[in-house]
Amino acid sequence: MTSPTPPANTGQLATLLDELRRFVAEREWAQFHDPKNLSMAVASEAGELVALLRWVRNDDADAFVRQPENHARLRAEVADVAISLLLLCDRAAIDLQKAILDKLEVNRRNYPAESTRGRAERPERHRP
Amino acid sequence: MTSPTPPANTGQLATLLDELRRFVAEREWAQFHDPKNLSMAVASEAGELVALLRWVRNDDADAFVRQPENHARLRAEVADVAISLLLLCDRAAIDLQKAILDKLEVNRRNYPAESTRGRAERPERHRP
Amino acid sequence: MTSPTPPANTGQLATLLDELRRFVAEREWAQFHDPKNLSMAVASEAGELVALLRWVRNDDADAFVRQPENHARLRAEVADVAISLLLLCDRAAIDLQKAILDKLEVNRRNYPAESTRGRAERPERHRP
Amino acid sequence: MTSPTPPANTGQLATLLDELRRFVAEREWAQFHDPKNLSMAVASEAGELVALLRWVRNDDADAFVRQPENHARLRAEVADVAISLLLLCDRAAIDLQKAILDKLEVNRRNYPAESTRGRAERPERHRP
Numbered sequence: 001m002t003s004p005t006p007p008a009n010t011g012q013l014a015t016l017l018d019e020l021r022r023f024v025a026e027r028e029w030a031q032f033h034d035p036k037n038l039s040m041a042v043a044s045e046a047g048e049l050v051a052l053l054r055w056v057r058n059d060d061a062d063a064f065v066r067q068p069e070n071h072a073r074l075r076a077e078v079a080d081v082a083i084s085l086l087l088l089c090d091r092a093a094i095d096l097q098k099a100i101l102d103k104l105e106v107n108r109r110n111y112p113a114e115s116t117r118g119r120a121e122r123p124e125r126h127r128p
Numbered sequence: 129m130t131s132p133t134p135p136a137n138t139g140q141l142a143t144l145l146d147e148l149r150r151f152v153a154e155r156e157w158a159q160f161h162d163p164k165n166l167s168m169a170v171a172s173e174a175g176e177l178v179a180l181l182r183w184v185r186n187d188d189a190d191a192f193v194r195q196p197e198n199h200a201r202l203r204a205e206v207a208d209v210a211i212s213l214l215l216l217c218d219r220a221a222i223d224l225q226k227a228i229l230d231k232l233e234v235n236r237r238n239y240p241a242e243s244t245r246g247r248a249e250r251p252e253r254h255r256p
Numbered sequence: 257m258t259s260p261t262p263p264a265n266t267g268q269l270a271t272l273l274d275e276l277r278r279f280v281a282e283r284e285w286a287q288f289h290d291p292k293n294l295s296m297a298v299a300s301e302a303g304e305l306v307a308l309l310r311w312v313r314n315d316d317a318d319a320f321v322r323q324p325e326n327h328a329r330l331r332a333e334v335a336d337v338a339i340s341l342l343l344l345c346d347r348a349a350i351d352l353q354k355a356i357l358d359k360l361e362v363n364r365r366n367y368p369a370e371s372t373r374g375r376a377e378r379p380e381r382h383r384p
Numbered sequence: 385m386t387s388p389t390p391p392a393n394t395g396q397l398a399t400l401l402d403e404l405r406r407f408v409a410e411r412e413w414a415q416f417h418d419p420k421n422l423s424m425a426v427a428s429e430a431g432e433l434v435a436l437l438r439w440v441r442n443d444d445a446d447a448f449v450r451q452p453e454n455h456a457r458l459r460a461e462v463a464d465v466a467i468s469l470l471l472l473c474d475r476a477a478i479d480l481q482k483a484i485l486d487k488l489e490v491n492r493r494n495y496p497a498e499s500t501r502g503r504a505e506r507p508e509r510h511r512p
């Protein structure tokens with residue numbers, strides 16, 4: 001499976017995408033999946049993710065997500081975000097692996113290890 | 129830490145995670161990355177994703193994201209969401225590939241192809 | 257347009273809405289402000305709100321927002337969410353004051369004081 | 385309570401806040417309502433708002449929210465966002481009316497009517 005295909009398109013992400021495409025095709029949902037709607041799906045699922053943890057204190061968050069019932073819910077929410085995101089990448093012709101590696105390269109420049117060590121992200125990253 | 133890893137943990141996602149872990153370790157950012165904070169990071173990055181497309185009409189969305197400048201921005205935003213999500217999975221000991229496949233199985237049951245074909249997701253999925 | 261308005265529409269919210277309507281009209285932005293786009297604007301601004309607080313620990317959050325610079329940023333983000341929300345209410349013919357009072361009534365039934373006292377919101381409120 | 389207070393604190397928003405404070409006090413929920421958690425509540429409720437409209441096309445959005453059942457759901461979601469936002473303002477000592485008017489003033493400078501007329505928000509508003 002990995003030999004003749006171009007390296008970037010093989011592997012886990014391509015396999016997952018194949019599954020997702022089949023799921024969507026069987027339901028004829030591609031008509032709803034333009035990039036705008038899918039970005040809303042990502043935001044909606046991200047909202048469910050924060051809903052799960054909004055009343056949990058930082059100090060309790062690791063223990064909270066280790067509890068089996070919470071772990072299962074977090075796992076499902078995380079999967080929902082990822083599914084929407086992969087569908088968006090597919091629709092917009094984005095290779096997610098490359099996108100992540102490129103963004104990490106940008107982040108390495110924007111957040112030099114020496115000057116940011118032990119400090120949360122620079123606040124000026126967001127809206128001036 | 130990852131030495132005797134099962135086969136499922138090798139491949140693209142594990143490779144990406146290795147890169148992310150190194151990036152985080154070099155900056156000593158793990159102290160900020162409890163599951164609560166990372167869920168907020170996902171929501172924050174998802175907010176930037178919808179910001180990009182909020183004034184673009186459905187009819188124009190596909191063309192919009194094909195435009196090189198917009199494609200580059202969408203690619204960067206999608207990567208930001210994915211990075212936060214992968215860090216969250218890592219912190220919460222979630223195998224994202226398995227989580228997606230399991231969730232897809234749940235979705236197959238909840239949205240049978242026959243009854244949902246051509247119809248957007250059942251509205252009762254969200255808050256009664 | 258607002259001449260024979262019932263008393264409920266006067267007061268702070270109506271005054272704010274008048275200002276917002278003028279701002280929008282001067283820029284001919286109503287064409288972008290359908291309920292879908294405005295819901296995305298709300299989500300986008302909410303994302304900026306969580307961005308501001310994502311690396312701040314619960315224990316430090318009150319002190320953080322009292323710091324003048326942070327207070328000013330929070331104030332601006334909160335205003336952005338409120339502006340998008342008021343524009344959405346205006347477009348969808350929702351009286352926000354009444355909507356809040358009605359929802360509070362629903363919440364009083366769903367979260368009886370006796371059974372929920374001192375406990376965070378019932379988890380089953382969100383996606384089963 | 386309303387007599388000697390400055391005019392800005394009377395009116396609809398103060399009345400709503402009184403109701404919300406009573407609701408929270410009866411449930412002893414103030415302990416959960418630090419600014420960080422409340423910002424997550426806002427994002428979570430905003431996520432439910434976009435969920436409602438994510439599969440609705442721009443062209444159908446106005447008609448969609450006029451339908452009684454959808455109107456009722458939108459009304460409830462909008463109220464949830466507003467309630468979280470008002471509680472956040474209360475906790476962080478933000479006068480929401482003033483915050484909105486001040487932000488509108490900033491927006492007037494940043495988006496001059498002449499140069500922005502008929503064009504969606506300047507893209508450089510978000511992440512450089």
